[in-house]
Amino acid sequence: MPFLEISDLVVDHDPRTLVRLPVRRADVVARLRDAGDLRGARIAAALPCAPDGTLDPVAVDRRLVAVHTELQRLSEELRLGARVAEVLRPLLAALRAGEVAGPLRVVDVGCGLGYLVRWLAASGVLGPGVDLVGVDFNAALIGEADRLARAENLDCRFVRGDAFALPEPATVYVSTGVLHHFRGPALDAFFAAQAQSSPLATAAGTAATPGPAAFCHFDIAATRLAPIGTWIFHRARMRDPLGRHDGVMSARRTHDDATLLKAAARAEGLVPLVYEPRTRSNPFCTTVRPVLGLRPDLVPALQTALDRTASGRLTGDLADVLARPTPRTAR
Ligand SMILES: C[S@@+](CC[C@H](N)C(=O)[O-])C[C@H]1O[C@@H](n2cnc3c(N)ncnc32)[C@H](O)[C@@H]1O
Structure with missing residues (x-):
């Protein structure tokens, strides 16, 4: 079914x-x-x-904004911003150590109300010199994200666009709660679209980077407890029946590690890795975790930037990547 x-x-x-x-x-x-x-x-x-x-499109939009507002409350309770930052900070440190040509731009794909982008902008946790952009194809959600960012006087922006034809080049593409919306060939196409996204001009405006240096997509961890845990959480914290329904379905649709690694390999030039794989995570604590993609020459720098314990949580073809002599090319 x-x-x-x-x-x-x-x-x-x-x-x-x-x-x-x-x-x-x-x-x-x-x-x-x-x-x-x-x-x-x-x-x-x-x-x-x-x-x-x-x-009625106006009524649908109003309902979706209401549901996403409840979703934002769940994101706050799950400390989603801090969890993403815990991985994104070492990722950006690896990019800086690898002298990835600037500026660094983080683009959140399927950003909804832009909770993550606004949290990152408000906390300043990524340090200076990082552009923050949210992209979503829903005009009502993007409009509300922009209104909230302006009300909070935050340095970030929101753009309408499709995940399969990205309007914004990035150094790092991120997302939260989006991967499970794409199934089969669409999941492959989601990752391929990022590798093929248009170049990001460097600060000098002369050279251009050929594509993103990394991606970091968080979604519900496919543990055995995820469906029941999500049901309890949505029952307790969401009021809108549509939001409750979709929240429970999303846990049932979440992808397992093997599916994610296989699809993420479609982003040509980036090594696919899973952080906190199911085999090594505590199902009582791991609610969301990311699939990562990274330029191969930056993998050792990421391992250095993560502490020893965190580095041990990475899974993928690491042995193969580390054994490969990769020429460092500007990107
Ligand atoms: C479950 S919501 C997650 C929203 C937000 N990332 C969060 O964590 O609250 C999924 C989001 O993906 C967006 N979306 C779905 N398909 C998309 C596509 N093809 N291009 C851009 N956005 C898309 C939806 O509009 C929605 O805002």
């Missing part, structure tokens, strides 16, 4: 122009029903729609 999230079904865009496309409520209800998800079908059937049967 496919596990579907209502929020994925109620919005549609032309992937090239990002023009919003109408969505028929009956189609959403039918897809959920066909998947055996009667509860989801009931929630979708109650969404407001126009006389022609298409969902």
Whole structure:
């Protein structure tokens, strides 16, 4: 049975122009029903729609902003910003040690309300000289992210764009809670799109970097406890039935380590690694953890930047990478 999230079904865009496309409520209800998800079908059937049967886009956006606001509260409780920073800081230290041409730009793909980008900007935890950008294809979420950042007077920006045709070049692409939305070929394409993203101009404006030096994508860890843990957490902390539904589904859809490593290998030129692999993580403590990609010559610098214990949490083709004599090329 496919596990579907209502929020994925109620919005549609032309992937090239990002023009919003109408969505028929009956189609959403039918897809959920066909998947055996009667509860989801009931929630979708109650969404407001126009006389022609298409969902009211304003009402859908309002609902999605409300759900994402609840999601932000969960992110705060899970200390998501600090968890990402715990990996991102050593990653950026490795890039700086490897003399990756500046500026350093961190782009959050599928940023939603931009909680991570705003947290990083407000905390200053990544140090100076780091541009912070959030990208999402949903105009309502990007608009709200931008409003919140301006209200907090934060040095970051938000751009509308598709994860498969990224509008913003980056030194490091990051995401939280996004990977499980992409299945099969779409997951491969998600990673490939980052490696193929357009170059980031250096500070001098003359040379250009050919692609990102790294990525760091956090998602729910595929432990045996994840579905029940997520159910309890969403039941206790989320009020909106749509948010509760999608939160529980997301834990069921989360990818295992082997799937992530295989898909991340599609980002050509970057070594795929999993931090806190399932085999070495405590299922009671590990709620989210990232799949990383890194230029091979930067792997030793990352191991140095992580402390000894943290470095031991990396899994992937490390032995192979470390044995390879990799010429250091400017990127
Ligand atoms: C579960 S939400 C996570 C939001 C945010 N990262 C967080 O942690 O709160 C998934 C986000 O991915 C966005 N998204 C899904 N597919 C996308 C695509 N193809 N391009 C850009 N954003 C996408 C959705 O609009 C949504 O904001």
